[in-house]
Amino acid sequence: xxxxxxxxxxxxxxxxxxxxxxxxxxxxxxxxxxxxxxxxxxxxxxxxxxxxxxxxxxxxxxxxxxxxxxxxxxxxxxxxxxxxxxxxxxxxxxxxxxxxxxxxxxxxxxxxxxxxxxxxxxxxxxxxxxxxxxxxxxxxxxxxxxxxxxxxxxxxxxxxxxxxxxxxxxxxxxxxxxxxxxxxxxxxxxxxxxxxxxxxxxxxxxxxxxxxxxxxxxxxxxxxxxxxxxxxxxxxxxxxxxxxxxxxxxxxxxxxxxxxxxxxxxxxxxxxxxxxxxxxxxxxxxxxxxxxxxxxxxxxxxxxxxxxxxxxxxxxxxxxxxxxxxxxxxxxxxxxxxxxxxxxxxxxxxxxxxxxxxxxxxxxxx
Numbered sequence: 001x002x003x004x005x006x007x008x009x010x011x012x013x014x015x016x017x018x019x020x021x022x023x024x025x026x027x028x029x030x031x032x033x034x035x036x037x038x039x040x041x042x043x044x045x046x047x048x049x050x051x052x053x054x055x056x057x058x059x060x061x062x063x064x065x066x067x068x069x070x071x072x073x074x075x076x077x078x079x080x081x082x083x084x085x086x087x088x089x090x091x092x093x094x095x096x097x098x099x100x101x102x103x104x105x106x107x108x109x110x111x112x113x114x115x116x117x118x119x120x121x122x123x124x125x126x127x128x129x130x131x132x133x134x135x136x137x138x139x140x141x142x143x144x145x146x147x148x149x150x151x152x153x154x155x156x157x158x159x160x161x162x163x164x165x166x167x168x169x170x171x172x173x174x175x176x177x178x179x180x181x182x183x184x185x186x187x188x189x190x191x192x193x194x195x196x197x198x199x200x201x202x203x204x205x206x207x208x209x210x211x212x213x214x215x216x217x218x219x220x221x222x223x224x225x226x227x228x229x230x231x232x233x234x235x236x237x238x239x240x241x242x243x244x245x246x247x248x249x250x251x252x253x254x255x256x257x258x259x260x261x262x263x264x265x266x267x268x269x270x271x272x273x274x275x276x277x278x279x280x281x282x283x284x285x286x287x288x289x290x291x292x293x294x295x296x297x298x299x300x301x302x303x304x305x306x307x308x309x310x311x312x313x314x315x316x317x318x319x320x321x322x323x324x325x326x327x328x329x330x331x332x333x334x335x336x337x338x339x340x341x342x343x344x345x346x347x348x349x350x351x352x353x354x355x356x357x358x359x360x361x362x363x364x365x366x
Contacts, residue, residue, distance in 0.1 A: 013050075014050025014080060037062075058073070059077075086127070090115065099118065102121065107158075108120075155220070155222060155224035156224050159218055159220055160241065164233070167216050173211070176211050177263075177264060180208075181264060183207050189297070191203055192326050204256075213263065214238065215256075216239065216242070217241075217357065217361060218241055219243060225245070226273050227243055227275070228241060228273075231271040238263050238268075240260065247353070247354075248349045249329060249350040250328045250331065250332025254329070257296045257297060261292030265285070265289065266289075298323045298330070306339055307337075310340075311340075316345075326350060328349035328350050330348070331348045
């Protein structure tokens with residue numbers, strides 16, 4: 001019986017490397033090995049280079065010629081193929097993660113080991129742990145199964161993870177649904193008339209903290225088309241993420257109240273994401289959140305007046321005053337209900353810049 005050998009193989013290298021190591025230990029030449037295996041030299045070269053897989057026949061010959069067992073050699077081949085699949089999967093994963101934007105936004109420090117940097121960002125020890133931890137995000141009902149949406153999923157997961165990290169510093173009180181509803185109407189809705197993020201963002205975040213809601217502003221990385229998202233971090237703390245994607249007051253406030261509607265109306269067990277790639281797939285909860293936002297901004301008793309405004313500046317300003325919102329929101333609602341075209345009366349909308357948004361966020365202490 002051939003004597004077995006001791007070594008610590010690197011499973012990510014071809015089994016041919018292990019064969020070479022054994023041949024070196026036994027001081028057996030390649031030609032001699034080919035003769036003992038009763039295989040031509042060209043085929044042996046393919047085996048040693050990893051271009052030829054180990055099958056049952058070759059594994060049995062390796063057992064006779066080199067030692068160890070047939071099952072060892074077959075297992076060595078299997079482990080190598082699995083390692084290749086894992087390496088390819090990790091490479092694909094790294095290519096889909098928006099690492100350049102994560103560095104540009106200051107979410108991570110640029111490191112030579114991108115893989116390790118990403119694992120640290122997601123707070124996992126290895127790739128398998130990432131898949132287990134974030135599988136629920138990829139399979140949640142709120143993720144739409146269009147090919148476009150699947151391709152952006154890792155960018156969205158990165159966006160959400162950044163919001164979770166920021167929310168850790170929020171000093172939220174315990175979630176209070178009734179107080180949140182009252183605050184939306186009495187304190188937050190009047191903020192829609194403020195012109196600059198510096199005027200409304202600090203108050204918006206503080207008011208929501210008092211209700212148990214962490215409102216986090218996170219810019220979207222490449223391929224992420226999300227405008228808003230909600231989830232409960234735990235039973236007492238909700239997370240409401242906004243991207244300021246459209247940089248206009250009507251879109252920002254409608255998205256905020258839409259997301260607030262989800263927190264108030266729907267299950268706390270789901271993650272919900274508003275994205276360009278799922279807006280056309282209307283479901284009951286999305287419709288309910290839209291209606292909640294619309295009625296919060298322009299009460300149903302006033303909505304019929306939207307159809308009488310046309311381009312009358314005085315009437316637009318008067319309805320905005322009665323509704324307690326900005327003129328831009330009135331125009332946005334007129335566009336939403338197709339009373340006017342999306343390109344009409346946009347001069348009434350307030351436009352924001354990331355410079356003023358970041359300046360506002362920098363003045364918020366957490």
